[in-house]
Amino acid sequence: MELKVEGLNVFYGDKKILNDISFNIKSGEITTIIGPNGSGKSTLIKTISRYLKPKGGSIYLDKVNINQINTKEIARNLAVLPQVKDVSSDISVEELVSYGRYPHLKFGKRLSKEDKEIIEWALEKTGLLEMKDRCVVTLSGGERQRAWIAMSLAQKPKILLLDEPTTFLDICYQFEVLELVKELNKTLGITVVMVLHDLNQAARYSDKMLVINNGDLWEYGEPCEIVSENLLKNIFKIDADIYEDKVNNCPYFIPRKITA
Numbered sequence: 697m698e699l700k701v702e703g704l705n706v707f708y709g710d711k712k713i714l715n716d717i718s719f720n721i722k723s724g725e726i727t728t729i730i731g732p733n734g735s736g737k738s739t740l741i742k743t744i745s746r747y748l749k750p751k752g753g754s755i756y757l758d759k760v761n762i763n764q765i766n767t768k769e770i771a772r773n774l775a776v777l778p779q780v781k782d783v784s785s786d787i788s789v790e791e792l793v794s795y796g797r798y799p800h801l802k803f804g805k806r807l808s809k810e811d812k813e814i815i816e817w818a819l820e821k822t823g824l825l826e827m828k829d830r831c832v833v834t835l836s837g838g839e840r841q842r843a844w845i846a847m848s849l850a851q852k853p854k855i856l857l858l859d860e861p862t863t864f865l866d867i868c869y870q871f872e873v874l875e876l877v878k879e880l881n882k883t884l885g886i887t888v889v890m891v892l893h894d895l896n897q898a899a900r901y902s903d904k905m906l907v908i909n910n911g912d913l914w915e916y917g918e919p920c921e922i923v924s925e926n927l928l929k930n931i932f933k934i935d936a937d938i939y940e941d942k943v944n945n946c947p948y949f950i951p952r953k954i955t956a
């Protein structure tokens with residue numbers, strides 16, 4: 697599913713957080729939003745997921761303005777993994793994943809056989825089948841993140857929004873989560889929009905990167921266009937050398953020092 701954002705302006709009170717943001721994400725692409733802390737990345741994710749209402753501008757899913765789609769219909773197409781998640785302590789993995797089916801349930805109806813099959817499929821896809829009865833709170837960071845992704849998958853979304861899905865995970869789990877996201881993108885054709893802090897990971901896993909700086913869209917393009925000395929110097933305030941990762945066919949950089 698295609699996602700189009702046009703002239704988005706978002707405020708918290710009087711403070712303008714996002715300034716006239718426009719971009720067009722093609723169906724089936726992985727796009728990573730990058731930018732310094734506090735630049736407005738989470739605000740953008742929250743606005744696209746309709747958690748925040750913009751003061752101006754429009755958001756389109758496959759050319760339909762989301763204001764013309766009801767909340768349940770949006771949830772059938774778009775799943776969100778927020779940056780801050782809370783979960784009640786005694787819920788099992790399977791229960792958490794079953795929440796993903798709620799947008800698909802008819803009013804007052806219980807989970808059908810098909811819903812249960814989809815939950816099982818989501819657990820299997822994320823390698824959680826044998827842990828389905830465990831309490832979510834007893835899972836490791838990586839397993840817990842996979843459980844949230846499984847919940848999003850059970851929603852059978854066409855677009856998946858992930859806000860910093862790898863934060864607090866060690867490098868192996870970071871890799872695991874990103875590989876899973878890539879696999880879901882490739883095998884199910886889900887359009888992915890995520891926020892990542894690690895720019896090298898962003899460059900490696902994305903078709904497109906979108907740079908937000910102080911509420912402005914600074915640049916939007918392919919990793920090889922985005923990862924530049926200019927970006928690192930002007931947006932992230934570091935001097936860096938840029939190389940080519942020939943195995944993964946993407947740029948990567950090594951930071952050298954803080955820009956004078």
Ligand SMILES: Nc1ncnc2c1ncn2[C@@H]1O[C@H](COP(=O)(O)OP(=O)(O)O)[C@@H](O)[C@H]1O
Binds near residue numbers: 708734735737
């Ligand atoms: N609930 C809120 N009320 C007021 N200001 C907020 C709120 N949430 C975020 N902000 C401010 O909006 C700006 C962008 O925040 P955010 O989108 O979370 O940044 P990022 O995800 O890029 O780190 C920051 O200046 C932050 O302090």
Ligand SMILES: [Mg+2]
Binds near residue numbers: 738
């Ligand atoms: Mg954030």
